[in-house]
Amino acid sequence: MIDYHYFLNYYYQLPVVLKWVWITIIVLSIVVFLLIVFLKLLRLKLRRNEKITSEYQDKYEALIVAYLYSDIENEEATEEQKSIIKKIKSSIKDDFKRDIIVAILMRLRNEISGEMADTIQDLYLETGLVNSAKSKLKSDEWYVVSKGIRELTQFHVKEIHTEVEKLVNHKNREVRKQSQLYLINLFGFEGLNFLENLTTPLSEWDQIQLLEILQRFSNQKISDVTKWLASSNDTVVSFALKLVKIYNLYGVKEKLLILFKNHPNKEVKIETIQVLSNLQIVEAKEVIKENFETLSKEEQITFFKAFEDLFDIEDKDFLLQNIQHKIFDIKFISLKILKRLDTPLLLKLPTASSDLEYTKIVKFLQTH
């Protein structure tokens, strides 16, 4: 008691700042103590979770494999199967267990085809997992909605099509992306129709993903891309250009030339130039040459790089005009093309010039 009073008296006589320091010390000591306890608990929990997860994993894996396996033997659902479904049904009430079960099914679903894949599908529907996934779509949390869509995508649940379609312009980017992936994964090229109503941007990353999924479809019948090329959403135009390039859609040639001439976005223009060269549209070369001086630096470089192999002897004058262009790449490429088209001419080119880069390139090309 005396000690206690002694400390209190000591505290009361301290200046204000020191009083605060002591309060801080007491608070922080408690915080540090609690943090250490929590840290210990957290590490224990993590380790335990890892153990439990692997235990559950083994348990449900065995159940699921038993289910799939017994199916091969019999046409009708066996007693064993019914009991497995019952067990799983009761387990999925627990979110932790549900996640594990779904993860097992998902991984299997991705790697297996044929009748066994159908059986996995049946199991997913039968156990009611599908219903809880659907109910996730109504959540207010973007995280939950995205998770729900992703799961339904993986299990090819087509009937929520209309609901998902409404989400392609959702304010959260992940929800948008998952719903777009849903449409493409399940409906292939037909799913692309969402592009018409897309007002939100489609990032390069999203585009690459969608294109990769499309390539998995054996039916490569692509719908009309013209309306997407004319979209007011630049990222949709960019995506449509990639489709043109990958699926060699020569039919839209005129549209591409219009894009090149009129589109205000530099990135789109650059992509258009690349696509024109990919499709080997030679008349585009003439059009671009005519407008060459009005192009931006990046567009000019892109043109030279993309059309490098499409230049022929007719273009000699144009190339000669550009051998002292201020951009290194353009000089180098024009001289390289000239060497390919007319080596004697290149060898005759003067090496002396006030443009040192030019001199360096010509000397290099003449000797190598």
Add this chain to the structure above:
Amino acid sequence: MDPKTVHTLILIFHYLFLVYTVAVITSYVVLSIISAKETVEYKKKNSFVNYSEILSSSISPSISIIAPAYNESLNIIENVRSLLSSHYVNYNVIIVNDGSTDNSLEKLIEAYDLVKIDYLINEQIITKPLREGIFKSTNPAFEKLIVVDKENGGKADALNMGLNISNNEYVACIDVDCLLLEDALQKMIKPFLEATSVKVIATGGVIRIANSCVIKDGKLIDINLPNSLMEIAQILEYLRSFLLGRMAWSRLNGLLVISGAFGLFDKRIAIDVGGYDTTTVGEDMEIIVRMRRFMEDKKEKYKVAYIPDPLCWTEAPDNYKTLISQRNRWTRGTIETLKKHRKIGFNSKYRSLGLLSYPYWFFFERMAPIVELAGIIYFAILVALDYVRWDYALAFFVAAYLFTLTFTIVAIFSEELTYHQYKKKGTGFKLLVTTILEPFILHPFILYAAIIGNIDYYFNKNKKWGKMTRKGLVKSKNYQDN
């Protein structure tokens, strides 16, 4: 001066100290909170990412890994092998042998069947000239490899050579002895491809300490905690810096530094700003500041992104001598960069870069050791004059110590909740013990290194960064920077 003025001055001095301390602590608290939010968000978002598609796609953008090497012959073969084993499809590896005086080049030529090729360099950034030239492999298995042999010009000069040579859209500048995980490139490229309304100019990665980890054939097999306290203390320091500090700054889009050991850049912009500065020892920080300034001047919306995943593992100094010389260099790098870009500081034209990031770095990174030293000297004078109220002093020390503990433990927490890399039993205890000891076993040396760095900067300008020594896999890092 009359005693009254002296007294007033001392009082002002005291209050300045107090204000500084409170500001530092507040900034840490704020940054911790922001980083916690950002971390949760990142983890949630990342749980949806499927990296396999970008990996195989033929339209994924091209990346060059640029790795300067100086007298690395001991491990160069394995290091290159590790760099070549990335799972990304569209990339190449440019090893720039920066005038090594050992047999690095011969070893590379032999191991990878290299032959000299004709290559015209577009010298967009002026560098030291080539020495032996440029080499490629005749073996198709190593088609991604380019080796450049040039005259010695330092790390920045070597990186610039790599920038000149690369034909790809993005460049990953890394230390040759860094162990990159196989999925590092696709994770780092993601921010560039995801951005739609801003231009991402660079992405920074996390550096993790590989001391005592098991590495085989360029792959990380097992993660261990080192035995020496000084090495564990550095792990804690890195966790604090990467998981709390940088995570928060990336949320504020205020990152001023990307670790020189691993960063991915938009090559066009890196070249447009003139590449790395060869006159500073802090070229990794300097280029980011310059790229930011460039974008601000152009009034374009931009971002420096950050990926907190443990993707790059490297050896940290295992003895105080190397540690001190490393930190000495970091200090000088910071001073040089801030000085060179003084125009940005407190300049509202540069918005948050000038009003937030720069001042933070100036006051809390650059000035911190000086303020601390001033405090120590002042305290020593008071002791000498017997003016110290020991009970007051003790209270302040204990409070400061507890703050340090709190932040470190929060950083460990953050690590456990996110990546949980140190899983083994007993490591939690080791981390805690080191947390308690760190202020005594690591901090004094870092303070010392920073002070020496300041002295070297102002009074010893010609100081060259010493030649490096290394022993087997455990290396002292003089040439490479973190």
Add this chain to the structure above:
Amino acid sequence: MSNVKKIVLAEDNSTLSLLLKFKLEKEGYKLLVAKDGKEAIDIIEQHNPELILTDIMMPFISGLEVISHVRNKLELQTPIVVFSTAGQEEMVLKAFNLGANDFMGKPFSPNELVIRVKRLLGSS
């Protein structure tokens, strides 16, 4: 017991491993399951199997390295079937160059795998 043919299965998806193990053991083979390339190499060295089934992408040591180890270090001609996912065409080519005998693209049907295994091992 000597006529039971041994198959090593290296696959990091444990459920798939379990499923295939069931299926192939039903056909009368002995299955040795590895969850990564490192384990696979150990098991192969120990048991000298008649057939190796391996995924291409696995942690630590990839399927490609397993093939290269079997063909170049152990100098075995054991038939090898690789599993690949869409988009790994380049890796499949490498696998064939290293000496793989067959490949199956995921997703695949377990029944088809059984048919291929039987064909490679010769139905006795």
